[in-house]
Amino acid sequence: MNEHQERVDRVIKQFGGYWSPFEMLAALMEEVGELADELLKIEGIKGEGDRKRLREELGDTLFALACIANYYGIDLLEALGESVEKYLARDSSRWKDVDDVKRG
Template sequence: MNEHQEKVDRLVREFGGYWGPFEMLAALMEEVGELADELLKVEGVKGAGEKERLEEEIGDVVFALACIANYYGVDLLNALEKSVNKYQVRDKNRWGEPDEDIEG
C-alpha cells in the first residue's frame, strides 16, 4: 500500500472502518457524478465552474477508489502503472494529437 493509501486507511479506520463493497461502489459512483457535474461547469456547459472545485472532485474520486483498493489489498499506483503500460501498447496508434488546451 502506498503512502497516500495508508493515509486513507488510517482515516477510515479512525472513523470506524470500511463500508461494505457495494456501499463503497455507490460512494464512488456518487463522486464520479459530482466530478461530471463540475466538469460540465468548468467547460461552460452547465453554469460556471472553478478549477479548484474540479480538483476537489477528482480528489474525492481518488479517495473513494483508494477505499475500494485498500479493502481488496490493491496498490493504486501499481494498478495505474499497469494501466498506463496497457494503454501504451494497446492504444499507441489509436489517439490523435494531444489537446492543445491541456496544461502540462
C-alpha cells in the same frame, strides 16, 4: 500515492472501518457524478465552474477509489502503472509521438 493510500486506510479505520463493497461503489459513483457535474460547468455546458472545486472532486474520487483498493488489498500505484502500460501497448497506433511517451 502509496503514502496517501495508507493515510486513507488510517482515516477510515479511525472512523470505524470500511463500508461494504457496494456501499463504497455507491460512494464512488456519487463522487464521479459530482466530478462530471463540475466538468460540465468548467466547459461552459452547465453554468460556471471552478478549478478549485474540480480539484476537490478529483480528490474525493481518488479517496473513494483508495477505499475500494484498500479493502481488496490492491496497490493503486501499481494498478495505475499497469493501466498505462496496457494503453500504450493497445492504443499506440492511435497516438501521435507514442515513442516519446514510452521513453518518458
